[in-house]
Amino acid sequence: MNNILKKYQEYGYTQYKMSKFEEYDLYVKNKDFLISDNIITFTDLSGKLMALKPDVTLSIIKNSDDDANSVSKVYYDENVYRVTKGSQGFKEIRQIGLECFGKVDDYCLLEVLALATKTLGAISDDYKLDVSNLTIISDILDECDVSTKVRNEILRLMGQKNIHELEAVLTKENVEPKKAEILLELTKTYGDKETVIPKLEALLPGNEGVAQLRKLLFALDDNNVQIDFSVVNDVHYYNGITFNGFVNGVADSVLSGGQYDNMMTRLKRKSKAVGFALYVSMLEDLLFESSEYDVDVALLYDEDADLSALCDAANALRADGQTVLVETALPKAIRAKRVMKFKGKGIIEDA
């Protein structure tokens, strides 16, 4: 993970270190932006209600300057406390990520996308970053004149690539056929920039959102980056460019991010923002290959063993690059690749 953090430093990002606790009030006011409603709370010594951070972004925004003329760039490596789907209780989840606040322009977006690909690339060569531009979708939905409930339903179905039900909903809600066609086409269209962008330009001539995708993705020029409009996660949080990262071997997306100007407006900020988070806990299976053995060598000594000779023998094995456990008897739970006996002044033999 350290090489990832180093990458952020290379790009001039500074680390943002925070406390595990935050005033509960912050989350009450911004409940909409939290992934889960469940928060661990406690009363501190002065009687104030505190929470174990369920989220990092809100705390960083709260403490950042509201400067719309430049961009402040920070990264973090923090634990958050959430109830994850399907689990019966709270989990401590390690998140690594970065945030940019201020005058977020296309260069800034490009840099964040590039760092997202570098983050994924540091984990595995076999990665994919799905990028969407929510502006394209929400502009069409705004013109469709549907209720918020239907709008959310449409977005949910787009997120599932569920074309059959999307078609049914659009027909049922009497969405103008031309708009419906575009929404269906966007759901069906995904893949690399070379194929998808021309298709989008034909579908939505002169569309600024499509032009922005062209500009960013061709400048980024990474074949592992794809366009996919099923990236609609958390529309009340994100707007504009949004993305999800996948690595082969992990069942769910391990990285997600995007622009969240709406949230900044809600927090009465003038500046814009973009960021992403990597869910480190999800990478466990990938990063820790299960080894068959706990140690390479278990070196068992008897009572009359010469101490300095014993240490020398163990160190010689370690110098060989092996892990060496020195004991009088092998603990039950330990599996050693090789068990050796040390007698007297240095007779080593396999047990």
Add this chain to the structure above:
Amino acid sequence: MLNVALPKGRLGEKVYAMFEAAGYPCPSIYEENRKLIFENEEAGVRYFWVKPSDVAIYVERGAADIGVAGKDILLEYEPDIYELLDLDIGKCKMAVAAPVGFRDNTQKTLRVATKFSNIAKAYYDSKGRDIDIIHLNGSIEIAPILKLSDVIVDIVETGTTLKENNLEVIEDVVPISARLIANKTSFKFKTEEIENIVRNLK
């Protein structure tokens, strides 16, 4: 190689027949034994039978790349997956049923017995009706007879079981059929293979 989770039982057999007809056969599946995993390297598929309600879990967690699950299961567990195709088989509906001649007294909380708590809650929430959910694991039909509940929310295929227990459908909740689902990561890395299956199944 694509890992395909199929629901054990009658529906699963129909689904397998569809896959076979679409060009993904695995003849060893017809052998009479207790094996649960069947592989055809040539066609690039590995099938396995799992409990119907578990298909979504296998797919969501990536143990299966794709699978076939009833819409009822997808609505109840809301797995984070792609729903790629309505296979148009295993058709039935989720409905509210009550004893024949039942009158809904809106002055009091409606007691609803069901296996599908999430679906029942979402349905009555959308109507703004206050309900008390009684989660049961089977024989839902007897709940209203024994006055355990006022109504039930359950899958209705032919309606025979309801009729035999003197119950009738009073509201339709949602139509149900079997859906082809895919794990999100698998879809990214095995796009072509999955797209081919979808195309051939259509």
